[in-house]
Amino acid sequence: MAVAGRNRALPVPHAVERPDRVPKARYLDADFHRLETERLWPRVWQMACRLEEIPRPHDCVEYTFGDQSVVVVRTADLGVRAFQNACRHRGVKLVQGRATCEQGFVCPFHGWCYDAGGRNTHVPRAGTFDPHNLETGDIDLVPVRCEAWGGCAWINLDDGAPPLRDCLEPAASALDEWKVESLRTEWWYACRLPVNWKLAIEAFVEAYHVPETHPQLRIPTRYGRRDGAPFDPRAFVDADLRYLRAMSEGMGGMVHAQDVRVAEGLAADLRDSLPADPDAATATWNRELNRAVTRHHRARGADVPDLEDLAARGLALEFFHCFPHWFVLPMYSSASSYRFRPLGPEETLMEIWSLTRPGAGEERPRPEPPEPWEHDDPRWPPIPAQDFSNLPRQQQGLHTHGFRFMRLSRDLEGHVSNFERTIDGFLAGLPHERLLPALHAVNGYPFDKPVLDLGW
Ligand code: FES
Ligand SMILES: [Fe+2]
Structure with missing residues (x-):
């Protein structure tokens, strides 16, 4: 493990010096938050909107992070472009x-005009300005890289920064195989969490918490085995159905209801004919379920990958984090997706999308941005409600004087360390070529990842 702190370009307060210990000030300190605002967020690729929010040419949407506002525009050829959201006259935001x-764009204050490409097309009473204030190019909207x-x-x-794809690997290639681009929003919720944004993210990146926080998802239940009891294929199938239903209802659609119904139909056919050997039964069930889900969605004209082929190639994965703040959690045909943004040192906006694959010719309405619910709103499904109930308690616990740092499991909570130390690389102002391997470490699957050497 390289010694943290070597070759730092800029000093980083509260840096992660020992990879398995995270100083608590990173989640509380207003100066640390300010440093992230200055040195992290302006240097990273951020998921600004889903494309179905801007489905038609000339649709625009505002994306904000910290005190920054960007307009994302759908171009005439259905590409995307973006501008800093400020009129070049006296700074009024053009899109809210x-x-x-x-x-x-017409600025609502004095009527300066810009075309869809951001070029200034009109300044009312232009003759009243000195020429140096109206120089060509200098009064166009400031472009922002957008892909x-x-x-x-x-x-x-x-x-x-390197191109988007380079920064999202290896997650991008794996998600391409899973046809992530064919997903569309089924629903979109938002939660205001009274915690630091990194704390919120880190509640969702390991499975170590699952047995205690989500007892209904305990793995032994899933596999239908009890200590000493002989393996029973029927009990195994029933346990898997219970697990899939819990993920579907408890997570509000993390396993899509259609996939649960496919599994129930398959269980009725296979229940009595599965092999008695546990490994053979598990392999048969998983293979047949992948095939049945693929068949079901192809029959309705949905663009779905061959799930069994992906599984055979080790690409049927359940967790992708694209640094810094976007997640995809695929389950069979569908996915949940999360985005986290800081609203302050101890406040986070977390958005959750349920993404599914439309059938042939199926039109979906343009998704409406959600009003954020509080973390304890009774409308949250049981599983996120369980995660949300821990988070404010954790943020409060961090404040206690006797608590100084988080201690991480080397093997199970390495992702937290890799993520935090990658942030340190940005705060230290390291060049992009040194940051890229760290991005790849964070964006690499799987869920329970060990502490990795990031090269600093
Ligand atoms: S601020 Fe936009 S026209 Fe004056
Ligand atoms: Fe959880």
Whole structure:
């Protein structure tokens, strides 16, 4: 393990010096939060919107992070572009929420006009300005790098950052195989959490918490085996159905209801004919379920990958984190997706999408941005409600004087360390070529990841 702290370009307060210990100030300190605002967020690719939020040419949406506002625009050829959201006259935001720029942008204050490409097209009473204030090019909207991938538009304020795909690997290639771009929003919720954004993320990146926080998802139940009891294929199938239903209802659709119904139909056919050997029964059930789900969605004209082929190639994975703040959690045909943004040192906006695959010719309405619910809103499904109930308690616990750092399991909670130390790389101002391997470590699956050497 390389010694943390070596070759740092800029000093980083509260850095992770021992990879398995995370100082608590990183989750509380206003100066640390400010440093992230200055040195992390302006240098990373951020998922700014799903493309179905801007389905038609000239649709625009505002994306905010910290005190920054960006307009993302769907171009005439259904590409994407983005601008900093400020009129070049006296700074008024041109778009609030959503808009169309079919006629370009007109600033509501004094009426400066811009075309959909951001070029200034009109300054009322232009003769009253000295020429140095109206120089060509200097009064166009400031462009922001913007790329589309995975059904989303992504922005980056840093012109020196590597291209989007390079920063999202290896998750991007694996998610391409899973046809992530064919997913569409079924629903979209948001939660205001009274915790630091990194604390919120870290509640969802390991399975160590599952037995205690989500007892209904205990793995022994899933496999239908009790100590000493002989393996019973029927009990195993019943246990898997219970697990799939818990993930479907408890997670509000993490396993899509259609896939649960496919599994129930398959169970009725296979229950009595599975092999008695546990490994053979498990392999047969998993293979047949993958095939049945694939068949079901192809029959309705949905663009779904061959799930059994992906499984055979080790690509049927359940967890992808794209640094810093976007997640995809695939389950069979569908996925949940999360995005986390800091609203302050101890406040986070977490959004949750349920993503499914539309059938042939199926139109989905343009998704509406959700009003955030509080973390203890009774409308949350049981599983996120369990995670949300821990988080404010954890943020409060961090404040106690006797608590100084989090101690991490080397083997099970390595992702927390890899994520935090990658943030340190940005705060230290390391060049992108040194940051890229760390991004790849964070964006690499699987769920229970060990502490990795990031090269600093
Ligand atoms: S601030 Fe936009 S026209 Fe004046
Ligand atoms: Fe959880």
